[in-house]
Amino acid sequence: MADEFDVIVIGAGPAGENVVDRAVRGGLTVAIVEADLAGGECSYWACVPSKALLRPVDLAGEVGRVPGLSLGEIDASKVLARRDEAVSNYDDAGQARWIDNVPGELVRGRGRLDGPKRVRVTSAEGERTLTARQAVVLATGSTPVIPPVPGLAEAAPWGSREATGVKEVPERLVVLGGGVVACEMAQAMHGLGARQTTLLVRGDGLLNRMEPFAGEMVMESFTEAGIDVRTRTETVRVERSRPGGPVTVHLAEGPPLEADELLVATGRRAATHDLGLDTVGLPENAPVDVDDSMRATGVSGGWLYAVGDINGRVLLTHMGKYQARIAGDVIAARARGDELPAMRDLAGGYGSPQVVFTDPQICAVGHTEATARKAGFRVRVVDYDMGSVTGAYLLGDGYRGRAMAVVDEDRKVLLGVTFAAPGAAELLHAATIAVTAEVPLDRLWHAVPSFPTVSEVWLRLMEAYGL
Numbered sequence: 001m002a003d004e005f006d007v008i009v010i011g012a013g014p015a016g017e018n019v020v021d022r023a024v025r026g027g028l029t030v031a032i033v034e035a036d037l038a039g040g041e042c043s044y045w046a047c048v049p050s051k052a053l054l055r056p057v058d059l060a061g062e063v064g065r066v067p068g069l070s071l072g073e074i075d076a077s078k079v080l081a082r083r084d085e086a087v088s089n090y091d092d093a094g095q096a097r098w099i100d101n102v103p104g105e106l107v108r109g110r111g112r113l114d115g116p117k118r119v120r121v122t123s124a125e126g127e128r129t130l131t132a133r134q135a136v137v138l139a140t141g142s143t144p145v146i147p148p149v150p151g152l153a154e155a156a157p158w159g160s161r162e163a164t165g166v167k168e169v170p171e172r173l174v175v176l177g178g179g180v181v182a183c184e185m186a187q188a189m190h191g192l193g194a195r196q197t198t199l200l201v202r203g204d205g206l207l208n209r210m211e212p213f214a215g216e217m218v219m220e221s222f223t224e225a226g227i228d229v230r231t232r233t234e235t236v237r238v239e240r241s242r243p244g245g246p247v248t249v250h251l252a253e254g255p256p257l258e259a260d261e262l263l264v265a266t267g268r269r270a271a272t273h274d275l276g277l278d279t280v281g282l283p284e285n286a287p288v289d290v291d292d293s294m295r296a297t298g299v300s301g302g303w304l305y306a307v308g309d310i311n312g313r314v315l316l317t318h319m320g321k322y323q324a325r326i327a328g329d330v331i332a333a334r335a336r337g338d339e340l341p342a343m344r345d346l347a348g349g350y351g352s353p354q355v356v357f358t359d360p361q362i363c364a365v366g367h368t369e370a371t372a373r374k375a376g377f378r379v380r381v382v383d384y385d386m387g388s389v390t391g392a393y394l395l396g397d398g399y400r401g402r403a404m405a406v407v408d409e410d411r412k413v414l415l416g417v418t419f420a421a422p423g424a425a426e427l428l429h430a431a432t433i434a435v436t437a438e439v440p441l442d443r444l445w446h447a448v449p450s451f452p453t454v455s456e457v458w459l460r461l462m463e464a465y466g467l
């Protein structure tokens with residue numbers, strides 16, 4: 001087996017795999033090193049299983065809004081079985097085949113930088129050193145952060161892997177955190193039968209990187225569904241006297257909580273541990289800083305790149321894949337001696353789209369009002385009650401939703417859009433196009449939404465703006 005390749009990628013998650021695809025299309029040879037399952041966190045322990053768990057819960061909400069339809073109990077065991085199918089029963093043979101077909105070479109083992117353009121791979125079979133002619137790409141993702149609460153680590157709480165891989169839905173679940181993982185997993189577990197679900201949130205509300213109304217609507221919906229959301233709540237100590245036994249969570253104020261399981265969802269950090277960053281002069285405990293072509297800024301010679309969660313830009317699969325397409329194309333172009341300015345991270349600057357799969361779904365792209373003002377734009381905000389669109393009424397009784405658009409008053413283009421409504425995920429791409437392509441509002445006005453769809457909210461937003 002050759003030990004020299006044009007490109008070596010460390011980490012075969014969605015970002016790493018897409019680098020292989022693009023670099024090979026550009027005529028380069030690529031090896032990709034993977035310590036666990038090819039396909040990465042997203043395929044087995046994050047996006048895919050979490051959405052498989054949430055789909056029936058989402059659908060149950062829809063059914064509940066349509067008179068004449070009724071739904072019995074959700075059969076959690078069937079949902080978990082479908083989740084297992086969705087994650088290919090934690091078998092990466094399909095992904096390995098895909099890499100093989102590209103063709104790239106999948107090298108099993110843990111990769112570590114060993115000075116410029118060299119990667120040492122350690123596996124059960126021993127050690128192997130790979131050399132890159134053109135570039136090394138770091139795509140090792142991120143790992144969950146466990147806050148230093150006394151007793152928490154010793155209590156062996158669930159992280160996102162255990163939650164998405166749930167084998168038996170706990171009767172009583174406490175969730176630490178108020179971000180995306182906390183909200184989605186609380187929604188899933190509660191919908192799949194957890195009798196008592198409690199969110200312990202340090203701050204004032206949920207999903208605090210979104211428009212404030214989004215978190216407020218999720219909080220309202222959770223409260224109505226019987227999920228106990230406790231804001232401004234500090235967890236001071238955790239106890240679990242025996243593995244698998246109940247867990248006691250002590251709070252700064254009020255009586256302790258007892259639960260069958262505790263999920264910690266308090267953010268993630270770049271997976272840089274033991275990656276040999278010190279051998280190329282980079283700090284060990286920080287995301288790898290990159291320029292808009294995904295090339296690491298702190299390394300001379302321009303041979304090191306970082307894509308996906310590890311560069312800390314945006315922790316989302318589709319953005320990691322986008323960065324990977326950029327990096328793969330840029331590496332191939334530079335190998336040919338070209339510099340192609342189009343291959344730059346433009347979308348990151350415009351703001352990345354994101355869907356939080358709660359009920360209501362929170363779908364956002366670009367700036368919030370607060371970030372737009374902070375960035376110095378002259379902003380006007382328009383919003384609309386999505387429940388009063390005819391298409392929404394027809395979807396069911398009690399449909400509640402809200403849309404908000406942030407307009408750059410100097411250029412008359414959209415800086416950001418947020419929808420909070422059931423099933424709004426598929427509305428988001430229209431907003432992403434309008435924001436990224438900077439479509440002038442007087443042109444966007446001619447994009448006529450079909451009747452009777454929820455997309456008519458676009459017309460209402462335009463009218464609210466005065467067009």
Ligand SMILES: Cc1cc2nc3c(=O)[nH]c(=O)nc-3n(C[C@H](O)[C@H](O)[C@H](O)COP(=O)(O)OP(=O)(O)OC[C@H]3O[C@@H](n4cnc5c(N)ncnc54)[C@H](O)[C@@H]3O)c2cc1C
Nearest residue numbers: 011013014015035040041046047111141308309315316317
């Ligand atoms: C519960 C949950 C739900 C999520 N849902 C969504 C969602 O719906 N939509 C969305 O866009 N994003 C979602 N995300 C975020 C998404 O999972 C990440 O942004 C995405 O997985 C990042 O891709 P990546 O390729 O950078 O890293 P990863 O997917 O983490 O892959 C990194 C790979 O590198 C390997 N690796 C690490 N170190 C080494 C090493 N030294 N040597 C060899 N291999 C190594 C790992 O084993 C892994 O396979 C979710 C995250 C979580 C936790």
Ligand SMILES: NC(=O)c1ccc[n+]([C@@H]2O[C@H](COP(=O)([O-])OP(=O)(O)OC[C@H]3O[C@@H](n4cnc5c(N)ncnc54)[C@H](O)[C@@H]3O)[C@@H](O)[C@H]2O)c1
Nearest residue numbers: 147177178179180181182202265266267268315355356357
């Ligand atoms: N549908 C999606 O797109 C999706 C789904 C899940 C995760 N993700 C991505 O994965 C990443 C990680 O998600 P996450 O929810 O773990 O992180 P997050 O950054 O979204 O939320 C972390 C939460 O934990 C809280 N927190 C932090 N430290 C704490 C402490 N010591 N005590 C109590 N609370 C504390 C924060 O206030 C915040 O509410 C996110 O960036 C997200 O984009 C995306």
